[in-house]
Structure formats: C-alpha cells, structure tokens
Amino acid sequence: MPPPIPGDSTGIRAKLRQWQEEHGKTLEEQYNKDMPMPEEMDSELTNTLTKMGDNNSIRSYREEEEDERQAVAHFAASRAEDLDDDITDPRFLLMGDLVELEFANSEKDSLLAVFVRKIGVESQFYSINGRWINAPERQVQYAIPGWVSPKLIEPLLEHLPNVADAEELSALKRESYVNDISVPRHVAAPLVSRMIAFHRESLEVYRKHASTLDRAHEILAHDTDLRYGSLVSAASALLGIPSDKLPLTALFTVRRALMNAGFAFNVDRRSHRVTGYLQIRPKQQVKTVEQVRKWLREWQDDNATMALMSASQRQRHTRKRGAFFVDNFLKQAREIVLASRQRREPTQHGNVGPSKVRHAITKDQDAVKVESDTRFGVPDQELVRFMEAWACNNMFLGLPRINALPPLILQATGLYEDHDLGAQTGFLFLQELGTILPYENRVRFDQHLLLPSSQHSRPLQQLMNKLLSMGKGYKFSDKMADVRHDWGELPVYCIDDASALEIDDGISVERANSADSNQPEWWVHVHIANPTAFFDRDNPLAKMARHMGETIYTPERAYMMLPRWATNKNFSLAPNRPCLTFSARMNENGEKLEHKITSGFIRNVQRLTPSELSTLLGQQDESKKAQFDITVGGAVPPQPERRSAVPDMKEVNINELKQLQKLAEGRTRQRKAAGGIFFDSRKPTLSVWQTAAHPGLAWQHPHRKGARSVEGDPVINMQTQGLTNWFAEGEQAQDILVREMMLLACEVSTAWCAERQIPTIYRGSVKKPGQRDPDEFYQSECVPAMERNNGVLPMHIGIEHVRNMGSLVLNTKPLRHNLLGLDHYGKVTSPLRRYGDMILHWQIEAALLKEAHSGTSLVTSGPTLSGKQPDHRFLPFSEENLQTIMTGLQPREAMITRAKSYAENFWVAMLMFRAHHFGEAKLPFDTCHAYIMSRPSPAQPKVMVMFEELSVTSSMMRPEKLGLGFPEARAGDRWECVIESVNVYYRHIALRPIRLADRWE
Known part of the structure; x- marks a missing residue:
C-alpha cells in the first residue's frame, strides 16, 4: 500500500492527531490532577519526601514523621511489635516472605521468589519460574513479610535439597542439566500461581502508570539537592494514591521502576529491605554523569574511527567535543601522575607509597606540607568527580554500563598496565592526581553515612553552616529550671580519659539509711549531661543530631553530632552544670531496691582518669599496658602532663569510690546470675599525628581543580595488648565500676518509663530464626568446654554462645536483654553524642514536668480504669513517631559502628603497610x-x-x-x-x- 500523501486525512498520522484531539486533553488534565509537574514539586512533594533542611527553612520533625509514618507501616505491620505477640527481628527473612532477588552488577532482571529457609551461610528460595535457588540473603533488597502461610511451603520441603556444602551444591546443579530435580509441578503449583498472579497485577499497575513511572526522577528529584525519602512516600506521590491505601503490588511496581532508572535513585543495600528508604539524586548530578558518559562514548567512537584512517586523514580530522575533553584530561593526568611518582611510588596494595621527603614534627612544623595548583577546567573537574564517584563513593554499584567506563580512563593513561583496573586502582589514580590525600581514609566518603563534610548534600552543608553560625551568642532556655534539684556539695566523680572533650556522665553515692544499720543501703546517683532541656526536637541542633545518629570518632578526627560550641560551653558536665540524674537505692549485695529520676544541678565535680581511679582503689592499672608499641613516621610528639587529681582526693572521697566499686561488683554478680555474659575484646589504641599540639589530622577536602602534592606523612602509633581470651577473668576495677554504673542508669531510665507506660526506645533480645536454645547450648557446649579449659570459656565457643543469645532490636515497649541480663534496658548515658539517648531524655523530661505540674504520679500497672491506655499527648514522641524513627535508627547505628571499626582497621592497615612493605618500623x-x-x-x-x-x-x-x-x-x-x-x-x-x-x- 503506498504511503498517504501529506495532508491526507486517511493516513495513520492523521488518525493519531484526531485521537489526540478527542482524548489527549482529557488524559493530560487527569494526569496533571493526579501527579504534580516538576515546577510544582517544592509545594506538592515537600510533605511526602524528606528533604534535608536548608539554611532558610528547616521543617519540623513532626511534619517529617507524619510523612514517613506510613513508610514504616508496611514493614512493621507484619512484624508484630506488641509484647503479647512474638516479636521478631525484621532483618531476618521468615518462611513465606515474598522477595525480589537481584543480581548485582548484572543486566539480568530481578526475580520474584519466596523465602524457604536458611541453609548454612546461604538462603533457599523458590522462584516464580518453578526453580529452587540458593543465594546469599544480601541479594534480597525487597521483601513482603508473611506473604503466604508457611503451610503452603511445607509440602515443598521434602523435594528441596537441604545441602550447605558448596561442592555438593555444585554437583546438584550439574545434575539438574540431565535430570529433573525440581519440585513436582502439582506440589509447587499453588505457590507459583500466587506469584504469577502477583506479577501480572504488577504489570497492570505499570501499564496504567507507565508515563508517570518512566518520568519518576524528573517528577521527584530536586534540581540541585539530594532528597532522602521512603518507597511509600515516593509511590504515593507518583501514583496519586494515599499512602495508607497503597496495594503491595503498587509498592513493588514503583520500586522496580525506580531501580530500573539507573543512577537516578540509590538505596543502601545494607538496610533498604528493612527501611524502604532511598536517595533521590539531584537532577544536576544525574545530568553530569550522563554528560560524562556521552563524552566517553564520543571519545571511544572517535578513537575507533581514527583507527581506520590514514595518517593524513588523522591530521585533517576534527575531534568531537567529548573526545577533545577526554584527551585533554588524559594528557594533563599523565603529567601529574608522572610528577607524583617522583615523590611517591605506586603500589599494588591499594595506596601510594610513603613520601620520599620526610618532615619531622616540631613545635613550628607539621609532618606534612601540601601544595596545589588550579590547572583543570570545568570538563576536567567533571571527569575527576566521575572517577571519585566510582572509586571513593561506590556510586555506580549495580550499574555495570557505567561501572565499565572509569577503567577505560585508567587504561588510556598507559600508567597502570600492571594493575587490576578496578576501583582500588581508581583510588590510587586519585591519590596520584592529588584529588585525595595519600593517607585518605575512604570511610568518610560513604554516600550513605552522609557526613556533613562529605559534600554529598548541599542542604546538609547549609544546615551545618547554620549550626556553626548559631554559636555566636545563641541563648538557651532551660525548660526544667523550676524543677531542678541542687545537689550542692555532693562529690560527683567523672571518670574518663584525660583527652575527653565532652563529659557525659558522673557518679555519686550517699548513705540511704542509718550508718549503724545491720543492713546498710546506699543511694547511687548517675548524673548525665542534659542538653535536651535547652532545645526541643524541632531545633536545628536536634535536626543535625537526628541526621547524624551519633558522634563518629575516628583516629584522624571526630564528626560531631552536636557542635562543640554547644557541648563544651553549655552541657558537658562541670561545676554548676545541669544534669538528669538516675538514682537507685541499693543494698550491699548490689540489688536495686528503689529508683527515681531527678532534674538537677551538680556543683562539686571531680575528674579522674581510669588509671587514677585504679590508684585510689589500691589496684595496679594493667588495662593500658601495651604488649606491643609500634610507630611509623617518626616519634610521637610529647604532650604536657595533666595535673593528677589523686592528691586532691580526701579520705571520704576514696571511701566513696571504694563503696561504689563494691556495689558495682555486686551488680556484676546480680547480672551474671540473671544470665548476663561478660567479655572484653580489648582493641588496639591508635593515634595519628600531623601537628605537635594534638593528635588528629587537619581538614582537607578533595581537590578537583588541578594537581596537589603532599610531602611527608602523619605519624601513626599503635599500642596493643595482643589478643587475650575475651571471656577470661581479669577485668580492671575501673572498667567494672564505670560499666555497671552506666548500665544501672540505663536500667533505671527504662524501668521508670515502663512503670508509666511511656513509649520510648527500649532495647532487647529476640530469637533468631533457627537459633539454638541458649540454655541447651550452654549446658551441652559451654560447660564441658570450661571443664576442659580450667573453668574458662574458650573464645570460639564463647563467641558462638553470644550469637545464640538472640539478635538485638529496638522496641517501643520493654524487652529483656539476654546478653546483659536485664529486664529493662535503653541507652541514656550519652545524650551529647547519641540521638537515641536524647529521645529518652525528652520523653522523661516531659513526664517529670507533667508530674510536677499535676502533683500526681504517672505510675500505672496497666490500662486506666476506663480500659483505655494512658493519655500520652504531652510526650514529644508518640509511639508512631518512635516506630518511624527506630526504622532508620537501628540501621544507622549499625552503619556507624561499622564505620568506626573500618576507620580503625584503615589506620592499622596503613601502619602495617608502611612498616611491612616499606620498612618504616621493625616489627617486634x-x-x-x-x-x-x-x-x-x-x-x-x-x-x-x-x-x-x-x-x-x-x-x-x-x-x-x-x-x-x-x-x-x-x-x-x-x-x-x-x-x-x-x-x-x-x-x-x-x-x-x-x-x-x-x-x-
């Protein structure tokens, strides 16, 4: 059939125009009604996606939490949080959970499956295509808990291989090519049919909303700022469905669409399955990555074209714009790297070698000398950022097409022919350029840790700048001023290292009954810094604290949760400072008889170091004696000696410390009898020195404008006692005293809240799937092992025993903490450096004020007489608020724990790298x-x-x-x-x- 002539009303194009005139306008109006367009984003989506507060506008947490509340409902609803039900840990999959199996660094589509069971270190799934799969649980980034009853899966078990050995499993897979070893179809049909129906519903949701989902990033993203939201809020915004009415298939469909959008959306694979949280990258950042990809494609195409040209044709050839940018960058990069190699050697060990020029630390000279230039233009800087995103920030994880491009740049330099062209060599390249320092700890670049100094988020940097500017004359108001108790001259002992800058806690003791009583009793008071009485949860200080989660201490620097101008000048414990005091009346056996919480002021503060405490208790301090002391880079700068507090201690002070020690030892016995486990994994002490004044490194951000050279390296010192059995006796007195008093405060805080049915962040143990009974394991494994090992629990068996005690979870109601042997536990002793502790303080302060103003105790043993739960509208955090916060808080705390451990491991590795490979120190x-x-x-x-x-x-x-x-x-x-x-x-x-x-x- 010949094509229609232009203007012919019978052609297909004419018919499409006619259809658009009749129906298109209606669809467009409906689309605009259901889904805000990009220019409306700031007004329409602010309520559904959490955007980090900027310098001019910081949203209330109450607004954010209301937005996020529905995000956790879909994850928490199927995991009962009531004490009357079995509380489970959502981090573990259970039989019947529907999962989406992803294949990292692969173009292969994700696969629907149902979790069957754990087998060895892997998990077993049954997929939508009727096959069993054994795979690591980390491949599951989305799950619907309790999707089908385990009864639907149990008939499959007799047909599924229960094999943990890798070789046997490989043999089974080879056998499957010849023999059918799958579950019989009639047995698996009900389960597979359910998955197929779910998949079809998902496809229908996508078809209905395809135009919106394909433009998801355009709709949800901000032009320049990183947005941090939840899957539920994103789905609600995109589909125009209220968050509490979103079908499970809609959530699944939206998530799959977002993950298929490539670089535009990002999730933390360590916790996304539980939290549902995601990052929405700025449009500008996505545009930049696409631009660099275009340049590299042009460069590749141009090189391929030129390879077929003659010499004369090449001379006449005009390079494409992108190819010119890449060639220009490569030329400059080669010059910079070759110059760098005159100062430092490249290595195969993930780092450049030490500087060939050394600078000894003196009073007037640092260990390092830094020089830089600004030779790079804008295209060069974009290419540097692209390499940085790959090698430092790991931003291209799971995106093989982008991940394949940076190695091309490394290869094209011609300088890394004997290196594996992976991210490790990319990091080396950036060190040789001078973009990052030769001793840079890459922990700080974690895109999910999102430190304010990491330059990932402009609003976060603006918030940090706002906090710094607030320090100039900011006035605090004490909401607890009218109810504070003056502790007068009662001595408060603050036990911490001499270098500690923030003092969170202090301890005091006083007799509770007559001095001549046959059954002596004491009041033990644990006084905790009280910043939360001076600002509420909507304050910019609180917003930063919530984002950070806690202060992150690394050997090179501390990333503060609260700025030092606030903690040091206002809240760190010192004479005449406010505090929140957790008190327990105890007998001489360490049994708690009564408890209370009081707002107050402390006046008489005595600072002691752990070694000084040992001296006062008449014990030798063995805790800090190093078996090995290793230093690279020169000598550790001498520090001025701190005046000892020991001579100032009077006999009454020494007697009080000894009494506190006896009570702490009694507490240890009490917890041990209650099943608590005691172990001490003493880690090495690491210090890094750049200047003579104090340990730590100066702040240096990535330099992207040109070359940067660094002469010299920091001094690194490691002191270690070596490995001793974590479960052997031999704890130091000061360790027991401080540990038990802090745990006492934690127990008092949550027991006090539990008596009043106050929802807060309780921490406790829940059984892991497949976990052995702890008592049975102890009797069958631990007891015989101790009998054969002179009464000491062997370390490897002790570690397995600890793992058998259950996993630790956060909950809004009390949970028993098996590891500590406590019925009530919540962290409360470090509000200057942990956001979770601040939450407990805010809840407790509100209850104290309520009791003071009403003159009535809030203590209740159950529901009120009317049968209703107590009215807690006076609390700053409702139970729903806390559920929302806890969903993100526990993964955040785990991430910070890993980050601190990684930072210590980095400096150990750097020290050993310089000592072992470059002979900077003779190992002992x-x-x-x-x-x-x-x-x-x-x-x-x-x-x-x-x-x-x-x-x-x-x-x-x-x-x-x-x-x-x-x-x-x-x-x-x-x-x-x-x-x-x-x-x-x-x-x-x-x-x-x-x-x-x-x-x-």
Whole structure:
C-alpha cells in the first residue's frame, strides 16, 4: 500500500492527531490532577519526601514523621511489635516472605521468589519460574513479610535439597542439566500461581502508570539537592494514591521502576529491605554523569574511527567535543601522575607509597606540607568527580554500563598496565592526581553515612553552616529550671580519659539509711549531661543530631553530632552544670531496691582518669599496658602532663569510690546470675599525628581543580595488648565500676518509663530464626568446654554462645536483654553524642514536668480504669513517631559502628603497610599467630582470623589448599603465620600459615 500523501486525512498520522484531539486533553488534565509537574514539586512533594533542611527553612520533625509514618507501616505491620505477640527481628527473612532477588552488577532482571529457609551461610528460595535457588540473603533488597502461610511451603520441603556444602551444591546443579530435580509441578503449583498472579497485577499497575513511572526522577528529584525519602512516600506521590491505601503490588511496581532508572535513585543495600528508604539524586548530578558518559562514548567512537584512517586523514580530522575533553584530561593526568611518582611510588596494595621527603614534627612544623595548583577546567573537574564517584563513593554499584567506563580512563593513561583496573586502582589514580590525600581514609566518603563534610548534600552543608553560625551568642532556655534539684556539695566523680572533650556522665553515692544499720543501703546517683532541656526536637541542633545518629570518632578526627560550641560551653558536665540524674537505692549485695529520676544541678565535680581511679582503689592499672608499641613516621610528639587529681582526693572521697566499686561488683554478680555474659575484646589504641599540639589530622577536602602534592606523612602509633581470651577473668576495677554504673542508669531510665507506660526506645533480645536454645547450648557446649579449659570459656565457643543469645532490636515497649541480663534496658548515658539517648531524655523530661505540674504520679500497672491506655499527648514522641524513627535508627547505628571499626582497621592497615612493605618500623615479631574465632565457611578461599599479636581481624589462606599437607582449618585453631601482604584500600592484612601451633580438640 503506498504511503498517504501529506495532508491526507486517511493516513495513520492523521488518525493519531484526531485521537489526540478527542482524548489527549482529557488524559493530560487527569494526569496533571493526579501527579504534580516538576515546577510544582517544592509545594506538592515537600510533605511526602524528606528533604534535608536548608539554611532558610528547616521543617519540623513532626511534619517529617507524619510523612514517613506510613513508610514504616508496611514493614512493621507484619512484624508484630506488641509484647503479647512474638516479636521478631525484621532483618531476618521468615518462611513465606515474598522477595525480589537481584543480581548485582548484572543486566539480568530481578526475580520474584519466596523465602524457604536458611541453609548454612546461604538462603533457599523458590522462584516464580518453578526453580529452587540458593543465594546469599544480601541479594534480597525487597521483601513482603508473611506473604503466604508457611503451610503452603511445607509440602515443598521434602523435594528441596537441604545441602550447605558448596561442592555438593555444585554437583546438584550439574545434575539438574540431565535430570529433573525440581519440585513436582502439582506440589509447587499453588505457590507459583500466587506469584504469577502477583506479577501480572504488577504489570497492570505499570501499564496504567507507565508515563508517570518512566518520568519518576524528573517528577521527584530536586534540581540541585539530594532528597532522602521512603518507597511509600515516593509511590504515593507518583501514583496519586494515599499512602495508607497503597496495594503491595503498587509498592513493588514503583520500586522496580525506580531501580530500573539507573543512577537516578540509590538505596543502601545494607538496610533498604528493612527501611524502604532511598536517595533521590539531584537532577544536576544525574545530568553530569550522563554528560560524562556521552563524552566517553564520543571519545571511544572517535578513537575507533581514527583507527581506520590514514595518517593524513588523522591530521585533517576534527575531534568531537567529548573526545577533545577526554584527551585533554588524559594528557594533563599523565603529567601529574608522572610528577607524583617522583615523590611517591605506586603500589599494588591499594595506596601510594610513603613520601620520599620526610618532615619531622616540631613545635613550628607539621609532618606534612601540601601544595596545589588550579590547572583543570570545568570538563576536567567533571571527569575527576566521575572517577571519585566510582572509586571513593561506590556510586555506580549495580550499574555495570557505567561501572565499565572509569577503567577505560585508567587504561588510556598507559600508567597502570600492571594493575587490576578496578576501583582500588581508581583510588590510587586519585591519590596520584592529588584529588585525595595519600593517607585518605575512604570511610568518610560513604554516600550513605552522609557526613556533613562529605559534600554529598548541599542542604546538609547549609544546615551545618547554620549550626556553626548559631554559636555566636545563641541563648538557651532551660525548660526544667523550676524543677531542678541542687545537689550542692555532693562529690560527683567523672571518670574518663584525660583527652575527653565532652563529659557525659558522673557518679555519686550517699548513705540511704542509718550508718549503724545491720543492713546498710546506699543511694547511687548517675548524673548525665542534659542538653535536651535547652532545645526541643524541632531545633536545628536536634535536626543535625537526628541526621547524624551519633558522634563518629575516628583516629584522624571526630564528626560531631552536636557542635562543640554547644557541648563544651553549655552541657558537658562541670561545676554548676545541669544534669538528669538516675538514682537507685541499693543494698550491699548490689540489688536495686528503689529508683527515681531527678532534674538537677551538680556543683562539686571531680575528674579522674581510669588509671587514677585504679590508684585510689589500691589496684595496679594493667588495662593500658601495651604488649606491643609500634610507630611509623617518626616519634610521637610529647604532650604536657595533666595535673593528677589523686592528691586532691580526701579520705571520704576514696571511701566513696571504694563503696561504689563494691556495689558495682555486686551488680556484676546480680547480672551474671540473671544470665548476663561478660567479655572484653580489648582493641588496639591508635593515634595519628600531623601537628605537635594534638593528635588528629587537619581538614582537607578533595581537590578537583588541578594537581596537589603532599610531602611527608602523619605519624601513626599503635599500642596493643595482643589478643587475650575475651571471656577470661581479669577485668580492671575501673572498667567494672564505670560499666555497671552506666548500665544501672540505663536500667533505671527504662524501668521508670515502663512503670508509666511511656513509649520510648527500649532495647532487647529476640530469637533468631533457627537459633539454638541458649540454655541447651550452654549446658551441652559451654560447660564441658570450661571443664576442659580450667573453668574458662574458650573464645570460639564463647563467641558462638553470644550469637545464640538472640539478635538485638529496638522496641517501643520493654524487652529483656539476654546478653546483659536485664529486664529493662535503653541507652541514656550519652545524650551529647547519641540521638537515641536524647529521645529518652525528652520523653522523661516531659513526664517529670507533667508530674510536677499535676502533683500526681504517672505510675500505672496497666490500662486506666476506663480500659483505655494512658493519655500520652504531652510526650514529644508518640509511639508512631518512635516506630518511624527506630526504622532508620537501628540501621544507622549499625552503619556507624561499622564505620568506626573500618576507620580503625584503615589506620592499622596503613601502619602495617608502611612498616611491612616499606620498612618504616621493625616489627617486634618475625612470625605471628592467627586465631580462628568461628567455624570457617567452606565456600570461602580464606579464613577470617584474629591476628593475635595486634588483636585485629585479618584473613589467612586456607591451609588445606596450599598443597603442603596441612590439616583443614577449624574453629579454635592457632596457626603460626607470616604476613603475606597488606591492602590499604580494603583495610586488610593477609596472612600465610606455616605451622599449626595449637588445636582445640
């Protein structure tokens, strides 16, 4: 059929125009009605997506939490949080959960499946295509808890392989190519039919909203600012459906659409399945990445074209714009890197070598000298940012098409031919450019840690700047002023290292009954800094605290939750400072008889270091004596000695400290009898020095405008006692005293709240899926092991016992904490550095004011006489608020714990890298020892061990794989080893076994 002539009313184009005239306007109006357009975003989506507050407008937490409340409902509803029900840990999958299996760094589509069970280190799933799959749980980034009853899955179990061994599993998979080893169709049909129906509903949702979902980033993203929201709020905004009425299929469909959008949306794969939180990257950032990708494609195409040209044709050829930018950057990068190699050697260990020029630290000279230039233009800077996003921030994870581009730049320099062209070499490249420092700790670049100084979020930087400017003359008002108790001259002992800048807590004691009583009793008071009485949860200080979660201490610097101008000048404990006091009346056995909480002022503050406390208690301080003291980079600068507080202590003070020690030892016995477990994993003490004045490094941000050279390296010192059995007796007196008094305050705080049915953040234990009974494990494994080990629990068995005590969760009602042996527990002793502690303080303060103003106690043993729950509208946080906060708080706390551990591991690796590979220090051992803490995974080529001499985690090659006749590695083994290599990028020391030194039989 010939094509219609232009203007012909019978052609297909004419018919499409006619359809658009009749129906298009109606659809467009409906679309605009349901979904705000980009120019309306600031007014329409502010209520559904949490945008970090900027310098001019900081939203109330109450608004944000109302927006997010529905986000957690979908995740929390199926995991009962009532004490009357079985409380579970949402981090674990349960039989019947519907999951989406993703395949990282692959273009393969995700797969619907149902979780069946845990087998060894992997999990077993049954997929929509009628096949069983064994895969790591980390491949599950979305789950619908309790989607089907376990009864629907149980018939499948007899047909599914229950194999944990990797070799047996591989053999089964090979067999499946020949024989059908799948579940019979008639058995799996009901389950597969449910999944197919779900999938079809999802496709229907997508078809209905395709135009919106395909433009999701355009609709949801801000032009320049990073947005942080939830899947529920995004789905509600995109589909125009109220958040409490979103079908599960709609949530699943929206999430899949967002994840298919590539770089535009980002999730933290460590916690997204539980939180549902996501980052919506700024339009400008996405545009920049696409622009760099375009340049690199043009550069590749141009190179391919030129490869087919003659010499004369190449001379006449005009390079494409993107190809010119890339070539220009590569030319400059080669010059900079070659110049850098005159000062520092590149290595295969994830870092440049130490500086060939050294600077000794003196009073007038730093250990390092930094010089930089500004030779890069805007395109060069964009290419540097692209490399930084790949090698430092890991922003291209799961995006193989983008991930494949940075290695092309490394290859094109011609300077890394003997290197693996992965992110580790990209990091090395950035060090040689000078973009990042030669001793940069990449923990700070974690895009999900989102430190205010990380330059990931402009609004966050604006909020930080606002807080810094607030320090100039900001006036605080004490809401608890009318109810504060003056503690007068009661001595308050603050026990902390001399270098501590913020003092959170102090302890005091006074007799509770007559001095000549046959049954003496004491009031023990734990006084805690009280910042929350001076600002509410909507204050910019509180907003930053909520974002940070807690202060992050690393050897090179501290990333503060609250600015130092607020803590040091106003809230850190000192004479005449406010406090919140948690008090317990105790008998001489350490039993708690009564408790109370009081707002007050302390006047008589006595600061002590742990070693000074040991001296006053008449005990030798062994806690800080290092078995090994290793330094690279020169000598540690001498520090002025702090005047000792010991001579100022009177006999009455010493007697009070001894009484506190006795009560603490009694508390230890009480908790031990209640099932508490005690262990001490003493870590190395690390310090990093750039100047003589104090430890730590100066602030240096990435330099993207050109080259930067760094002469010299910081001094690194590590003091370690070496590995000792964590479960052996030998705790120091000061450790027991401080630990037990802090735990006492934590117990009092939550017991006090529980009596009043106040919802707050309680912490406790819940059973893990497949967990052995702790009592049965203790009797069958721990007791015989202790009998064979002189009454001491072997470390590898102790670690397994701790894991058997359950997982720790946050809850709005009390939970027993099995590990501590406490019926009530919540963190309350560090409100200057932990946001969760601040929440407890706010709740308690509101209750104290309510009781003071009403003259009536809020204590209740159950529902009120009317059968209703107590009226808690006076509290700053409702139970729903807390559920929302806890959904993100626990993953945040876990992330910070990892970050601090990674930071310490980095500096250990840097020290050992410089000592082992560059001979900067003679190690005090020729061979070392590796202790295998837990059962090795059969699928892994290496074994995780403790490097005994340093007391740090390392890896050891599997002895049985070396072909030297070594036996198979087992938990409890001690192997004599040598250091094989030290990788700074991965913060990792690799050991090679040479002899089995000891085996636990």
